[in-house]
Every structure is written in C-alpha cells, then in structure tokens.
Amino acid sequence: xxxxxxxxxxxxxxxxxxxxxxxxxxxxxxxxxxxxxxxxxxxxxxxxxxxxxxxxxxxxxxxxxxxxxxxxxxxxxxxxxxxxxxxxxxxxxxxxxxxxxxxxxxxxxxxxxxxxxxxxxxxxxxxxxxxxxxxxxxxxxxxxxxxxxxxxxxxxxxxxxxxxxxxxxxxxxxxxxxxxxxxxxxxxxxxxxxxxxxxxxxxxxxxxxxxxxxxxxxxxxxxxxxxxxxxxxxxxxxxxxxxxxxxxxxxxxxxxxxxxxxxxxxxxxxxxxxxxxxxxxxxxxxxxxxxxxxxxxxxxxxxxxxxxxxxxxxxxxxxxxxxxxxxxxxxxxxxxxxxxxxxxxxxxxxxxxxxxxxxxxxxxxxxxxxxxxxxxxxxxxxxxxxxxxxxxxxxxxxxxxxxxxxxxxxxxxxxxxxxxxxxxxxxxxxxxxxxxxxxxxxxxxxxxxxxxxxxxxxxxxxxxxxxxxxxxxxxxxx
Numbered sequence: 224x225x226x227x228x229x230x231x232x233x234x235x236x237x238x239x240x241x242x243x244x245x246x247x248x249x250x251x252x253x254x255x256x257x258x259x260x261x262x263x264x265x266x267x268x269x270x271x272x273x274x275x276x277x278x279x280x281x282x283x284x285x286x287x288x289x290x291x292x293x294x295x296x297x298x299x300x301x302x303x304x305x306x307x308x309x310x311x312x313x314x315x316x317x318x319x320x321x322x323x324x325x326x327x328x329x330x331x332x333x334x335x336x337x338x339x340x341x342x343x344x345x346x347x348x349x350x351x352x353x354x355x356x357x358x359x360x361x362x363x364x365x366x367x368x369x370x371x372x373x374x375x376x377x378x379x380x381x382x383x384x385x386x387x388x389x390x391x392x393x394x395x396x397x398x399x400x401x402x403x404x405x406x407x408x409x410x411x412x413x414x415x416x417x418x419x420x421x422x423x424x425x426x427x428x429x430x431x432x433x434x435x436x437x438x439x440x441x442x443x444x445x446x447x448x449x450x451x452x453x454x455x456x457x458x459x460x461x462x463x464x465x466x467x468x469x470x471x472x473x474x475x476x477x478x479x480x481x482x483x484x485x486x487x488x489x490x491x492x493x494x495x496x497x498x499x500x501x502x503x504x505x506x507x508x509x510x511x512x513x514x515x516x517x518x519x520x521x522x523x524x525x526x527x528x529x530x531x532x533x534x535x536x537x538x539x540x541x542x543x544x545x546x547x548x549x550x551x552x553x554x555x556x557x558x559x560x561x562x563x564x565x566x567x568x569x570x571x572x573x574x575x576x577x578x579x580x581x582x583x584x585x586x587x588x589x590x591x592x593x594x595x596x597x598x599x600x601x602x603x604x605x606x607x608x609x610x611x612x613x614x615x616x617x618x619x620x621x622x623x624x625x626x627x628x629x630x631x632x633x634x635x636x637x638x639x640x641x642x643x644x645x646x647x648x649x650x651x652x653x654x655x656x657x658x659x660x661x662x663x664x665x666x667x668x669x670x671x672x673x674x675x676x677x678x679x680x681x682x683x684x685x686x687x688x689x690x691x692x693x694x695x696x697x698x699x700x701x
Contacts, residue, residue: 234516342396342423349376349507349693351700356382358389364396366423368443368474369524371690372451373426376467378689378701379445380430382682385438388682389428396423408679414527425468434465443467448539450524473525475508507534519596521579521609526690528611530600535611545575548617551678552657555620558655565651568644573628574621579616582607613691618684622661628674635673645673656680666695 255581269365271356328695346352350358351372354377373389382385393401397420406414430438443453446467455465480487510518510528527536541548559570577585577626586606587592594602606612613619621630624644635641652658660677661669678684679692685701 233400257463267621276411325520328551339690342398345370347371352692354378356386356388356390358394358597360388361389361391361395361426362424365426366471367475369424369426369469371526372446372469374687375449375689376428376442376446378686379442382686382701383438385430385442386432387428387430388432389426389444391427393420394427395420395425397421400588407541419468419471422471424464424474427463427465428467429465436464439464446600450526450537500523509638515596518608519594519599521583523608523610524584528603529610530603533600533604534694535603535607535667535669537611537693538613539616540579540610541576541617542578542617544597544616545576546617547572547678550619550681551684554655554678554680556655558652558657561651561655562644562647565645566647568640570622570624570644572620572622574614574620579609581616582609582612582614604668607669613675613677616677616687619660619675619689621672621674622676623674630672630674632671632673641673646674652676656684660691669689 227541229389250310265349322450328427342364345367346359346363347367347370351374352362354374355362362370365373368491375430389395393405397418399416399421402416402418413419413601420427427434428439428442430436430442433439440455443464446453447456450466450469451475452470454463454468457463507527510523510530511523514525518528525537527534529535538555546552555572562570564567584675586602586608592598592602592605600609621628624641627634627638627641629635629638629641635645648657649659656678657676658679660675661672663671677688679688682701685692685699689700
C-alpha cells in the first residue's frame with residue numbers, strides 16, 4: 224500500500240515502514256511485526272489516505288488474535304508527525320477524522336481463550352492438602368487439574384526435604400487488577416488478559432525461600448516430565464524459574480464459561496459448596512468421545528484415560544532397553560530367591576519395560592478382541608493405551624512361575640502351582656517392595672491380573688505411581 228511516493232523520508236515505501244507508532248492507532252502493541260518497537264511521535268495529527276479495495280487482516284494484540292475489518296473502509300486514517308510536511312500539530316489541512324481506537328476487549332488465541340476464573344475455592348477429595356502448609360488456601364483457588372499437578376510438586380519437594388511455598392497474595396490465582404499491578408511495578412508478567420494465573424492454571428513458587436537456583440531447576444525438569452510448562456524454559460519471554468503452569472485448554476473447564484461472581488474475589492471468605500461438590504464428583508470425568516481417535520493413535524496427552532468406568536493413568540516413558548530398573552530388579556531377584564526357598568518355584572518375568580511401539584503390539588495381538596476405535600472402551604479393560612501403561616515406567620512386570628506364562632486368571636486360580644505362587648506373592652511381595660497392580664475388583668476397573676506386579680519400594684517408584692495408588696486408597700504414598 225503505497226504512501227506519499229514523493230515524500231523524501233517515505234520514498235516508495237509499501238506498508239507501514241518505520242515512521243509511526245501503531246500504539247497510537249488504539250492497539251496494545253505493534254501488529255504484524257512480531258512486537259517490534261517503532262518510534263513514537265507525541266501529539267500526532269491524523270491524515271486520511273485513500274485505501275483501495277477491502278483489506279482484512281489478523282491483527283496480533285499482545286499474543287492475542289483479533290480478526291478485524293479495520294481496513295474495510297475509505298479513507299484510512301494514520302498518525303503523522305506533529306510538525307510534518309503538512310503544518311504543525313494544530314493544523315488539519317486535509318480535514319481528516321480522528322482514528323477511532325478498537326474496543327479494549329478481545330479474544331485471546333486458541334488454547335488461551337477460556338474465560339478467566341473467579342477465584343472460587345474448591346476442595347478436592349483426591350488431593351492431599353496436608354503436605355502444602357500455608358499454601359493451601361491459594362492452591363484451592365486453582366482448577367482441579369492444576370491442583371493435582373501442584374500436589375505432585377509438593378510430594379517431590381517433600382521427598383527431597385525442601386520447603387516448597389506458593390503463599391504470596393498473587394502466587395496462584397490472580398485477578399486482573401493484581402496482574403495489572405504487577406505489570407505497573409515492572410514485574411515480568413503477561414500483558415492483557417493472557418496470563419494463565421487469571422485462569423487458575425499457574426503458580427509462582429519458592430523453595431526454601433528462593434525463587435531461583437538448582438533446586439528450582441530440578442523441580443522444573445520434574446514438572447515438565449508430568450506435563451507441566453516450566454518458566455525456566457521460556458524462550459520468547461523472560462526466564463521465570465519460579466513459574467509453573469498448564470494449558471487452560473487441557474482442563475475440563477477449558478472450553479466452558481467460568482462464571483464470574485458478582486462479589487469481588489477479595490470479599491469472598493467462604494468456599495462455594497456447589498463448586499466443591501461438582502469438583503469432587505467429577506474428579507475423574509470420562510474422556511470425551513471426540514478424543515478417542517487421539518487415544519487410539521497414542522497422541523492423547525491427558526493425565527488419564529477413562530472410559531466406561533475404566534481408568535488408566537499417564538506414565539512417562541523410561542526409555543529403557545528392556546527389563547526392570549536396577550533398583551526394582553535387585554528387589555525382584557531377592558523376592559525370587561525367597562520364593563525358591565519357600566516353594567521351590569522359579570519366579571521370573573517375561574515382560575517388564577515396554578516402549579510405546581511395544582504397547583501398540585500388545586493392544587493388537589488379541590484378534591478376538593480387536594483394537595479399533597469403536598472397541599476401545601472395551602479393549603482398555605485388558606490392555607492400557609499407549610502412554611498409559613505401567614510397563615512404560617520400568618517398575619512393572621508380568622511374571623512367570625517355572626516357565627508358565629499364562630495370562631488367564633482362571634489358570635492362576637485353579638492350577639495348583641500358579642495358585643500357590645499367587646497366594647505367596649499376596650502375602651510376601653510387599654516385603655520386597657512389590658504389590659499387585661490390578662487385583663480382583665480393583666478401583667481402576669481393569670480386569671484382574673494375577674501376573675502383573677509393580678515395584679513401589681522407594682521414593683521414585685512411589686512418586687511414579689502416586690495417582691494410581693492414591694486412587695486405589697493406599698496411604699503410604701511417599
């Protein structure tokens with residue numbers, strides 16, 4: 224779009240160039256130019272230039288996507304220098320009309336576009352608040368999914384002997400006014416209404432009173448392994464090692480309207496009973512059918528998969544060459560020696576660690592129970608989806624007794640040798656740090672598997688199976 228081709232300092236410039244500050248047009252930052260800073264000219268007059276045709280353009284407002292028909296009119300108004308070629312700032316030779324700024328409200332981009340929360344305190348029955356000290360009140364203002372992630376951070380920190388806190392006034396949920404106050408004071412904070420703190424999906428923490436250091440770096444690495452975003456990895460923003468968050472779109476409320484209370488957040492002293500009840504009864508809601516394809520393909524990223532009352536929790540891939548992790552293997556060998564001594568049977572295992580590709584093979588191997596999207600809710604009763612099997616961890620294994628590798632529960636309950644070994648394990652496995660993952664009528668709704676056992680004999684293994692064991696009602700979670 225040529226402007227003033229005969230103007231000496233304009234030349235034959237097409238487009239915006241480097242002469243005016245788009246902030247004066249009513250935008251919050253420079254559109255279309257990756258937020259670069261342009262010279263500002265105070266007390267600008269406005270000039271009108273004809274603009275041919277209709278031009279619609281996505282304008283990026285501080286990370287937000289605002290599709291505007293701004294340029295779908297004639298003439299177009301742009302700011303000019305206060306003492307430019309057309310007189311001083313008080314002159315208006317072309318009798319142009321002032322530019323009308325855009326509305327201040329705008330949509331934020333997909334994944335951030337959920338309405339802000341209102342700071343309602345929600346208590347979840349499956350979260351252990353007793354380990355959070357004086358941070359509890361702040362944590363309860365977070366969305367349920369974020370609360371569960373934060374609980375894992377506290378468990379990790381407590382196991383390390385660190386004091387993790389997030390008890391600052393704006394450490395967790397924030398109002399817009401609190402966010403604006405931080406920006407005004409020069410703090411590194413997201414502009415506009417894009418902050419995940421506003422949605423109850425972010426926390427700022429300290430470890431032993433510090434907001435930086437190797438402990439926070441270690442916690443950051445752990446946080447990313449459980450699906451959180453860590454501010455220490457920020458590349459397009461100021462590095463914030465104290466910041467942890469999740470994507471609002473990954474939460475149940477991510478695409479729903481979060482109602483804003485009529486009362487100011489600071490004035491509400493009591494918890495919302497209705498919200499508490501809803502959060503408790505819907506702690507683990509069913510995986511939406513629209514996500515079945517992702518579960519089937521192994522691209523689903525939720526913390527769990529739940530279909531028809533069957534739930535599998537997400538596990539990080541240990542990426543082993545096979546077998547058990549070293550500490551679990553040592554414990555297993557001791558258990559095998561004890562069984563050999565007591566029963567004379569040889570305890571071994573056929574499968575321990577499985578990669579995602581190997582898990583897919585396991586899902587497909589039963590031809591009578593095919594692995595299809597329509598059969599997915601039934602298939603996962605016997606085999607977990609990719610990304611959600613305990614075998615990914617290197618802490619779980621499928622055992623054999625004297626070479627008998629039966630995967631039929633009837634055999635384990637009727638065959639004399641298998642039955643004796645099974646009964647022995649139910650009594651003695653815990654002495655070596657092992658437990659049966661899926662017993663009869665287990666909480667996860669998975670079919671009974673007499674052959675599947677997991678190691679929970681140290682802090683790392685307990686942390687790995689924390690969600691599953693908590694869901695099953697275990698008390699020794701750390």
